[in-house]
Amino acid sequence: MTMPSPTIEPRHFRDVMGHLPTGVVVVAGRRVDTGDPAGLVVGTFQSLSLDPPLVSFSVATTSSSWPKIRPAEYFSASVLADGQNDVCRAMSSKRDDKFAAVDWNESTDGAPQISGSHAWIDCRTVRELEGGDHLVVIAEVRRLEAGGGDPLLFHRGRLGGYRELQF
Numbered sequence: 001m002t003m004p005s006p007t008i009e010p011r012h013f014r015d016v017m018g019h020l021p022t023g024v025v026v027v028a029g030r031r032v033d034t035g036d037p038a039g040l041v042v043g044t045f046q047s048l049s050l051d052p053p054l055v056s057f058s059v060a061t062t063s064s065s066w067p068k069i070r071p072a073e074y075f076s077a078s079v080l081a082d083g084q085n086d087v088c089r090a091m092s093s094k095r096d097d098k099f100a101a102v103d104w105n106e107s108t109d110g111a112p113q114i115s116g117s118h119a120w121i122d123c124r125t126v127r128e129l130e131g132g133d134h135l136v137v138i139a140e141v142r143r144l145e146a147g148g149g150d151p152l153l154f155h156r157g158r159l160g161g162y163r164e165l166q167f
Contacts, residue, residue, distance in 0.1 A: 021155040026078045026091045027057065028104075028112040029069035037099045037112040040065035041092045043154050045077055053141035055121060058134040064094065066135070070125065075139070076107045077121040078114035080152040082161030087114060088152060108143065119146040 028039030044058040055077065059066045069075055080088055090102050091114075103115040113120045123139035130136075150161045158164075 018156045021153045024080045024084075024088050024152045024154050024159065025057070026080060026087070026114050026117075027059075027066075027069065027075055028078065028091075028114070029072040029075035030110050030112070031068050032071040037104070038065055038068035039091050039098055039112065040069075041088055045079070048138060054126070054138055055123060055141055056136055056138045058131060058136050060134055062133075066137075072111070074107075074109040074111050074122070074124050074142075076109070076111035076113045077123060078112075078117040079119040079121075080114065081116055081118040081147070082150040082152050082164075084114070084116065084152050085159050088159060117147065118149060118151045120144065 022043035023045060025042050025045040026039050027042055027045070028037060030036070031038050040059065040063060042057045042059060044056075046056055048054040048056040057077070087102050090100075091098050099112065104112040105115055107113050107120075107122045109122055109124075111122065113122075121144040122142045124142055125137060125139050127138040128135045129138070152159060153161065
C-alpha cells in the first residue's frame with residue numbers, strides 16, 4: 001500500500017534543507033552563438049561515479065544561463081574558494097556580462113575556469129534528467145585539479161568559510 005505524500009510548504013522545505021552546508025560552484029561554458037562566456041552558480045555539484053568518472057548537478061528549469069551553456073557540451077566547474085563571495089554574487093546575477101568583473105582563464109576545451117578557485121573540473125555533458133522543477137545534469141570528467149585553502153560554503157542563507165559559518 002502506498003501512502004500519500006504529505007503536503008510540504010516550499011519555504012519550510014527550503015529552510016530545513018538550508019541546514020545542510022553546500023559548496024559553491026560556478027558552472028561555465030562558451031555560448032555557441034557568440035563565443036562569449038556564460039555561467040551560473042550551483043550548490044548541488046557532486047561526484048556521481050568513479051568508473052567512469054562522472055559528476056552531477058541540478059539547475060532550475062527556469063534558468064536563463066544553462067540554455068546558453070548546454071549547446072557547447074563542454075563546461076568547467078570552478079569550486080569557489082573561501083573569500084570569493086564577490087565572484088559568487090557576480091555569477092549569481094541575471095546580468096549578461098557576469099564575467100566583466102571576474103578573473104578567469106580558458107580551459108583546454110575552451111570553457112571559462114574562475115581564477116583562484118579552490119578546485120576546477122572540466123566536463124562534457126552526457127545526459128539530462130527531469131527532476132521536478134530542476135534538471136539533473138550528468139557529465140563526464142575530462143580533467144580536474146585542486147588548489148589549496150578552504151572552499152566557499154553556503155549554509156542557512158549565508159556565504160563563508162568553515163570558521164565564519166560556525167557549524
